[in-house]
Amino acid sequence: MQSLLLKVLYLFAALRYPRYKGDLRYFVRDNFYARLSQLPFFIRDYAQKKPYKVIDFQGEFEHELRYVLPFTYWHYLNGTLKQTISCQATKPFYFFSENHTEKYTKRIWQDGYGNYNFPNMTHSPSFDYSKWVPVPFKKHYQNDLFRYDKPLLVIANKYNIEWDKPPINFLSIDALDRIVSTCKHTYQIVYNRPLSTQIIGDNSEIMDLNEHEWLRQQHPEVLLMNDLYQTHSDKLMNFNQLQLMVYANADRFISMHGGTAALASYFGGINIILSHPGGGFEHYFDEYSTIFPAFSGAKILHAKCADDVFEYVNRYF
Known part of the structure; x- marks a missing residue:
């Protein structure tokens, strides 16, 4: 039955969105099927409204931010959330969950595909x-x-492997120098690039840009998130809590394609997202104009290259 319904929904996706070809239609199809998969829960969600929903996710951080956390929080507000299960160091993201288990030590990116437990x-x-x-x-x-x-x-x-290729969406040291030199007199800049020991990894190997010591030497006014963690670790649950606390006090962000961009979009203000064409499906579906602003009402500025970042910084910051 599932196989037949997926075929029907693929045809519907082709008719509904004829401009999307080939593999793109599978994304549309899967989202349609995920929404239909919510129908069996109608009575429990809208009539009984008792805690029953167990949300278990080990996939990519970006998918957790985009789809899992908003779905989980809806169940919390609805009175139907029973338990949450995710990766280590995720309790700060699920602060509202009374029963949260940090079960997984590694993210598996495939867990987000073919997983129809979430309406998106x-x-x-x-x-x-x-x-x-x-x-x-x-x-x-x-x-x-x-x-x-x-x-x-x-x-x-x-600065990590993207789609099994060398780093694509990142700010080089030269780009950082230009941005910091422009903004440091107006803003207190906090630079954040977590180390592999501070976050749960997936298939994207984190590489060394060698910029942290350079920033300490060339721009000592800039606060490094890693240094803040060393200073305040006795007051913090983990590095993710630090990120959330710093971000919560900010209204200006420059972020990179992926989970980095999704997290920064949760805090309002203006978020410049560097996302090069040809990498990631956000471009094809214009998601920087749909779901990303919906996280908080933030103004999302999509930079397709470093020069776009500089232009947006000069215009809006």
Whole structure:
């Protein structure tokens, strides 16, 4: 039955969105099927409304932010959340869950595909927001510990293997130098590129850009998230809690394609996302204009190259 229904939905996707060809239609099909998979829960979700939902996820961090956490938070607000299970160091993201288990030590990117337990489960030209409420991280994590004389600007960089290829979406040291030199007089800049020991990895190997010591030497005004963690680790549950607390006090972000961009989009303000064409399906489905702004109402500026980042920084920061 599932196989037949998926074939029917593939045909429907082709008719509904004729401009999407080949593999792109499978994404649309899968999202349609994921929404239909919610029908058996109608009575429990809207009539009985008792805790029953166990949400278990080991997939990519970006998928967890985009689809799993908003679905989980909806169940929490609805009174139907029973338990959450995810990777290590995720408790700060599930602060609202009274029964959260950090079970997994590694993320498996394939877990997000063919997983129809969530009404949105992959890339799509449209999303179902009926059971989708973003977690209010900014409201919950705002604090006085990470406040400074100048407004915060978070530069959330990354430098890792992408789609089994060398790093694509990242800010080089030269690009960082240009951005920091432009912004450091107006903003207190916090630079964030987590080390492999601070976050749970998946199939994307984290590489060394050698920028942390360079920043300490050339731009000592910049605060490094790694240094903040060393200073305040006695007050923190883990590195993810630190990220959430710093981000909650900021309204300006520069982030990279993937989970880095999704997390920064949860905190309002303006988020410049560097995402090169040809890498990632967000481009094909125009998701920087749909689901990313929906996380918090943030203004999302999609930079397709480093020069776009510089232009947006000059115009909006």
